[in-house]
Amino acid sequence: MRMTAMVNLRLAHKLRISTAVLMLFVLMGSLAAYWKIRQASELSVDLSTRQLPAMLAMRDLRLHAVESSTALKSYLLFGVDPAMAARYRGQFDRAQQEGLTSVQAIESARSSLARNVDMTRLDAMLSEYHIYEEKQKTVAQMAFGQGSDSTGKAFDLLQGETAQHYDRLSSLMTTVLDQQVAASGHSLEETVHLSHLEAIYMWLATFAGGLLGLLLSEVTIRRIVRSIVMVADRAQSIAEGDLMSEALSLDSNDEVTGLARSVNQMQQNLREMIGTMGEIAATVNQDALELTRSAADSSRRTKEQSLQTQQAAAAMQEMSISIAEVSRHAQNSAANARQAAATAREGGSIVDQMLVSMQSIADSVRNTADTVQRLGRESEQIIRIVNVIEEIAQKTNLLALNAAIEAARAGEQGRGFAVVAGEVRRLAESTRNATSEIAQMIQGIQGHTRGAVQAMETGTATVSEGVETTRRAGESLARIIQASDQVDSMIAQIATAATQQAEAARQSSENVDVINRLGEESAAAIPAMNTIVHSVESGAQRLQQHIGKFRIEESRAILRPGLSVHPGPQPVPAYGD
Template identity: 35%
Template sequence: MNISQRLTALIAVALLSLLSVMLLGVSKLNDQAARLKYISEHSMQSALLANRIANDLNQNRIVLFVHILSSKDQEKAEIVKFVSANRDLLTKNINAYSQLVSEQEDGALYKQLQAAYHDYDQLYMNAIKLSDDRDFTAAFELANATGFSKFTAVIEPVKGLVKFNEDHAKKLIIEAESANSKSVVLFLMISGLGVVLVSFIGALIYRAIKKPMTESLAALSYIEKNLDFTGRIPVSGHDEISQLVKAVNHILETVQKSFVSIEQSIKKMSGSAIEVSANTRQLTKISAVSSESAAHMAATVEEVTVSINHVAERARDTKAHTQDSGRLASDGERVINTTVTEIDAIAGTVREASAEMSDLQLKSNQIRTVVNEIKEIADQTNLLALNAAIEAARAGELGRGFAVVADEVRKLAERTSRSTQEIANTVSAIQEGSDRAVARMRQVVLQVEEGVAHARDAGSAIANIRVASNLVVNYVVDISEALVEQSSASTAMAQQVEKIAHMSEQTNDAAVQSAISADQLQQLIETVQKTISGYRLY
């Protein structure tokens, strides 16, 4: 039996007890009212009417002697009028009593009264007649001797009726008191039984609510205090509280799984962030080396340009310097070949840097995916916490403690969501920086390849100059002109190399910024890990 059924039984027993007491009370009150009505309308009326008859008989007897003793005709006439009226009233009362006869004893006394009164009334009227005839002695003797016995015969049943009605009224009162006592006992029994049943069912409900609520509050307090999501609330029974506890345990299990998933994702993201940070630092070093190489190449190109200009001037001055020009041409060829080799190395380094930046883009995309997963988990956790708060609100006072826990879970989910949003923004910034760096490195690669092509062309030209100078001195003028052209090409190449150096510096700055962003990402990951580590999930 669940709690609602027990409460229904408790209310039903209480209402049934109250209804029984009420119906019994109404019934007993109606019985008492009927007894009181009978006593008031019958017994009391019978006693009063019997007393009136007795009073009327006594009064008539007194009036009879007054009539006999009176010597005045006027007084006698007035007494006769009074006697006539009183006889009518007495007859009326005696006849009225017939309507109040209730038992055999009462009826026998009434019949005795009627017969005795009939004889007494005849004697009474004979005495009045003798008195009217002024035969006072005969009238007095009739009224006092024979009349007394007749009066006694009449008055005795009247007294019997009075006593009968008084005794009957007392009997009814005693019966009413006895019935009232029995009603009180019955009231107490029904009320006591109702109290016992209500107390018993109430105790069952109290035990059914008190124990699981105490265990639930203790378990939730432990989870709240120790942040231990491995704990569960013990479940016993199948009532509403047990269903609520099962729902809370399910929410705790869901939150635990969500936090475990978040923790695993954070660990993966931490490894990716460390790898990104290492790659970014390596890219920074490569960019620095590339910048230094570009600066060295620019200096070398400037030296080549100076040498070419010097050779051209010497070629114009004298043919004798042709051999020197050939030697210088050989030196220039060697330097240009070295420059070409260094430029090739720079181009390879830049290609590697571009590949590393592409890897950085891939890692950024992975981080973005992980961050989106964390955000989805946080949103699900927030939704679960909201559903738990709704279930607690439906539970009312029973779910208040759990509503607090659900609210804390929701707040944690909101903080996690904000943190993942910040991480996503940071990753987006890193990815944008990586995209710009990759684009710039591609430009650098193209420019370096173009510089290599120019350097190789310059090497070929100097080789031709060296061969031509060995073949014929007359070619010195042509070589001089070629050197002038080469000087222009070297100047242009120096400018391109300066651009490469500038781009290498920009690449280095972008790599440094990427390293800073990677460090910030790592710090955010450590913060989330520290928050997650505060919960016991295993």
């Protein structure tokens, strides 16, 4: 029953019980040793604080008795010299005082001496010392007198009766000291004996506790080691890939049993986890193949997109160059229109002069003829300029149409550019209509100028006819100036529109370049994605190889049915290959 209870205890409790038994025996030995140590300590304290001071006091008492007697004898023999007399007298007084101190010390240690010394002898010794002290005082009074008779009597008393008392005192002191020394020796022997007993008790308690603790520890260690070996064998089997062993079963309830349960649970969890990981690895392998195919398709589409964006960028650059050329021609046309307007204003000034100064009508008519002829030539030049503007408008319309077509191909990204192309086309159409009107007006002007030339060639019939002709010429010049201003304004609008169109074309070209660059970056990232896919595939293969080292069930495969390890993903072609 007790062994069953011991088996069911936890490992920490078993170790605590073994340690507690060992500590109990050590404590018992320590208590016994402590009791003997206390007895030895009490003896040592009594010996050092009572007996030894009493022995020293008796020794000092004998010395003081001898010193006082020697001081009196020296005083009697050498007291003639005052200095020597004072010195010996001081020694006597000091010996007397210290003797009283020693007597008081012996009296205070009387209770301690009562256990070892015959108190009758001690009392006789103290009584004899008091008598001896009184005799010395009598000798001192006689010696310190002034007469030689008193000195002689004092010396006789010191050598006679006082010396006899000293002999009896010395004999009693010797007897008492011998008794005290014998008692002290016995105390020392008892102290040594107690020390030996203390060591014996300590060794016995330590040996018994160690032996019992060793037995308990051996039993506990055997059980623990046996359980740990079983758990270690099972852990080694799991490490070698065997997950099919039966669960461990131990007959105790300690921490090792808890460890065995944890190993059983770990084996079960590993069995389930390895099976799940096998299925996941096969799925990852299949997904890697799909990802490889998707990467190949993405690379092909990216390559096609890059080619299309490159073509669009080239077209945008060509359109930008054409628009810049249109803008340059528009600026030249504006300069020519301004020059024509200046020429028309000059003709108007001439007509005004003809109206003001009729005296020089003939000269004015000739000048007017010349001016009208020059105006006809310049009108022909304006016709050429208008034709150039009309041709530019037609080209601009054609370019706008092509840009609209390219914008339609670009889809959502070319919508803004299509709007700009439509505006440019409308401006080109307006320019063409305006140039047609200008051409018609200039043709009318040329007809008028030809009539004026014919009229001037036939001569001036009357001044009024000349004035009328001059007036009509002034009106024609005014219309020419107005038409020239309109042409100048229209050409300026064409130049502004061409500039805006060039800026829009430049921005569109930059956007196409950005799209092309993004496509190139996407294509450049495809090899890295290919590497990642290959790494995932390799990892799945290694995982399946490691999973294959474990045995879960005889009839259960690690991989899902229908899935197999593919040799590896095909490399995705890099951009530009």
